[in-house]
Amino acid sequence: MPSAPSPRRKSKDLGFRAGTGFFAALVVLLVAGIAFVLWRESRLSIAKFGFSFWKTKTWDPVSGDFGALPFIWGTLYSSFIALLISTPVALGIAIFLSELSPRFLRTPLAFLTELLAAIPSIVYGLWGVFVLVPLVRKLEVWMPEGLRKSPLFSGPPVGVGMLAAALILAVMVIPFTSSVAREVLKAVPQTQREAAYALGATRWEAIQVAMRYGRTGILGAIILGLGRAIGETMAVTMVIGNSPTVTWSLFSPQYTMAAVIANEFTEAADDLYLSALIEIGLVLFAITLVINAASRFLIWSVNREVKAPAPTNLAAAAAREATTL
Amino acid sequence: MTVTKKSALVGLCATLLFGSPMLAQNTQINGAGASFPFPVYTKWFSEYQKLHPNVQVNYQSIGSGGGIRQLSNETVFFGASDGPMTDEQLAAAPGKILHFPTVLGGVVPSYNLPGVTATLKFTGPVLAEIYLGTITKWNDPQITKLNPGVALPATDVTPVHRSDGSGTNYIFCDYLSKVYPEFKQKVGISTSVNWPGGVGGKGNEGVSGLVKQTPGAIGYVELIYAIQNNISYGEVQNHDGKFLRASLETVTEAAAGAAKAMPADFRVSITNAPGANAYPISSFTWMLFYENPKDKLRAKLMVDFFKWALTDGQKYCAELGYAPLPKEVVALEEKALAKIKL
Numbered sequence: 001m002p003s004a005p006s007p008r009r010k011s012k013d014l015g016f017r018a019g020t021g022f023f024a025a026l027v028v029l030l031v032a033g034i035a036f037v038l039w040r041e042s043r044l045s046i047a048k049f050g051f052s053f054w055k056t057k058t059w060d061p062v063s064g065d066f067g068a069l070p071f072i073w074g075t076l077y078s079s080f081i082a083l084l085i086s087t088p089v090a091l092g093i094a095i096f097l098s099e100l101s102p103r104f105l106r107t108p109l110a111f112l113t114e115l116l117a118a119i120p121s122i123v124y125g126l127w128g129v130f131v132l133v134p135l136v137r138k139l140e141v142w143m144p145e146g147l148r149k150s151p152l153f154s155g156p157p158v159g160v161g162m163l164a165a166a167l168i169l170a171v172m173v174i175p176f177t178s179s180v181a182r183e184v185l186k187a188v189p190q191t192q193r194e195a196a197y198a199l200g201a202t203r204w205e206a207i208q209v210a211m212r213y214g215r216t217g218i219l220g221a222i223i224l225g226l227g228r229a230i231g232e233t234m235a236v237t238m239v240i241g242n243s244p245t246v247t248w249s250l251f252s253p254q255y256t257m258a259a260v261i262a263n264e265f266t267e268a269a270d271d272l273y274l275s276a277l278i279e280i281g282l283v284l285f286a287i288t289l290v291i292n293a294a295s296r297f298l299i300w301s302v303n304r305e306v307k308a309p310a311p312t313n314l315a316a317a318a319a320r321e322a323t324t325l
Numbered sequence: 326m327t328v329t330k331k332s333a334l335v336g337l338c339a340t341l342l343f344g345s346p347m348l349a350q351n352t353q354i355n356g357a358g359a360s361f362p363f364p365v366y367t368k369w370f371s372e373y374q375k376l377h378p379n380v381q382v383n384y385q386s387i388g389s390g391g392g393i394r395q396l397s398n399e400t401v402f403f404g405a406s407d408g409p410m411t412d413e414q415l416a417a418a419p420g421k422i423l424h425f426p427t428v429l430g431g432v433v434p435s436y437n438l439p440g441v442t443a444t445l446k447f448t449g450p451v452l453a454e455i456y457l458g459t460i461t462k463w464n465d466p467q468i469t470k471l472n473p474g475v476a477l478p479a480t481d482v483t484p485v486h487r488s489d490g491s492g493t494n495y496i497f498c499d500y501l502s503k504v505y506p507e508f509k510q511k512v513g514i515s516t517s518v519n520w521p522g523g524v525g526g527k528g529n530e531g532v533s534g535l536v537k538q539t540p541g542a543i544g545y546v547e548l549i550y551a552i553q554n555n556i557s558y559g560e561v562q563n564h565d566g567k568f569l570r571a572s573l574e575t576v577t578e579a580a581a582g583a584a585k586a587m588p589a590d591f592r593v594s595i596t597n598a599p600g601a602n603a604y605p606i607s608s609f610t611w612m613l614f615y616e617n618p619k620d621k622l623r624a625k626l627m628v629d630f631f632k633w634a635l636t637d638g639q640k641y642c643a644e645l646g647y648a649p650l651p652k653e654v655v656a657l658e659e660k661a662l663a664k665i666k667l
Binding site (some may be wrong): 264 | 387388389390391393394413414481483488489490491512513514515516517518519520522523524525526527531534535538539542
């Protein structure tokens with residue numbers, strides 16, 4: 001090891017540390033700045049509506065009565081359904097690519113999956129309007145009468161609506177979740193799988209062991225997908241039907257926070273209207289923050305389990321010695 | 326590079342960057358606003374620049390609301406809007422703003438009914454009830470009564486509206502509010518309203534796309550988009566009781582009828598205008614100027630451009646699908662242009 005750094009090296013080192021520290025501080029300042037501007041510009045709307053803004057269902061620009069509930073509902077509902085659809089598919093892709101696929105298929109398949117992530121949102125929207133929506137409508141029309149009576153599938157079969165939005169979000173989220181999950185599974189040490197096989201596990205059981213080992217990272221991958229789904233704007237607004245309604249029905253046109261801001265911001269001429277839209281932005285920001293905090297907490301609590309001593313179990317003992325992900 | 330070579334290069338670049346505009350004496354004028362007239366304005370600005378190479382007009386179609394806001398903040402020289410400014414907006418501006426109609430647009434009800442090839446007839450009240458959700462099926466007696474002889478299926482009506490704020494929305498709501506008081510009460514008139522149900526599409530493209538894709542859908546779009554996308558659109562009953570299919574002539578007729586009662590500031594709604602051949606869902610689109618602009622040079626150039634637009638410019642309207650202004654209105658505007666203090 002070199003001895004104490006010379007003054008010249010120390011100042012260079014300091015400069016490096018100060019520089020990178022500055023960039024890190026810049027990011028924090030940026031986020032704080034965004035939050036501050038959002039709050040400042042929505043003060044008019046906050047003063048008028050207070051907390052009832054989060055509970056009101058009406059969105060009426062003519063009478064000046066604004067409420068964010070339909071948009072909060074639409075955003076959370078569409079994102080969670082998208083997550084429900086995309087998680088098994090994405091994990092399936094990750095498992096296949098890391099464990100089961102023949103070596104020659106791995107790179108092209110991985111490349112194609114990642115290509116999905118590179119497609120711009122508006123292109124997804126166009127594909128959604130011309131391909132997905134007619135398919136969804138065919139599905140809605142085909143749905144048997146008995147199911148149509150349930151609140152989940154009620155309403156006229158329009159095509160555009162929550163189901164189409166959730167499907168398109170699922171497609172957009174899959175490449176993110178699958179590529180992170182694949183990296184996580186690749187990082188699981190071979191000793192884990194070997195230990196499982198040594199104990200007489202089948203292929204699928206060995207995969208389960210690997211997944212259990214990397215569950216923190218996989219959870220992180222899923223949350224990453226959720227984050228993407230919540231903020232998605234253009235693709236959603238083209239297929240969700242843009243109607244502020246709060247309903248469980250997957251067939252019904254609904255609305256999300258990002259979509260309403262994108263649609264109505266340019267024409268919002270009066271101050272209260274503008275302020276209400278910015279307050280929706282603030283609500284979206286707050287919800288994203290809460291979800292990210294909750295996911296961090298979830299990952300931390302899962303992590304604790306990995307670190308804590310496990311009962312007599314060879315695989316778990318091997319996990320203890322290996323580094324956590 | 327040596328110091329002298331470097332500074333020579335910098336000097337050359339500076340001269341090229343800053344010198345050439347000065348050599349050509351180009352004046353750039355910035356405007357922003359409505360997206361509806363964007364194609365015809367772009368055509369006008371490019372044709373005018375061919376005649377006057379030193380005048381370069383840059384127009385951003387950010388929406389009527391954006392145009393009004395930018396003009397009030399004085400970040401652009403002129404604005405454009407599909408709906409006239411309200412009294413509050415005018416009062417909030419730093420100076421008096423004048424409205425000048427430029428072209429006319431029409432809004433048509435386009436629909437998608439597989440199996441029905443005839444052109445359907447609608448009245449204002451029927452359209453209002455469709456959008457209010459009172460009429461839910463295509464074979465509703467109110468629609469079949471207007472269209473005897475057409476076999477209308479029992480398909481659900483899906484009313485499609487604009488999800489983004491727009492002048493088209495304003496015109497349509499203005500018309501429905503005039504002919505059906507309950508609509509005015511429940512929904513109101515604005516660029517963005519609270520529709521009781523239905524599906525929202527973004528832009529004329531979104532609405533026409535949704536109508537094309539959804540059997541049983543009805544949506545309101547600009548006349549131009551309906552023509553260009555080959556969507557069937559219906560006839561609407563006008564003020565005098567005649568069922569008219571929108572066309573450039575019938576839209577111009579609506580303005581000609583309104584010219585007699587034109588207010589001095591041109592802020593008039595010409596929906597449901599009287600006249601045998603007047604299409605009921607028509608509207609002006611306006612350019613907005615300050616009466617007393619600070620930049621006199623640009624003001625003079627803009628007034629000259631506008632005089633050209635009112636006369637020679639109108640001949641470019643038809644090929645793009647816009648209805649030209651009737652000569653009565655042009656005459657009134659030429660007189661009003663004198664109000665701008667140059």
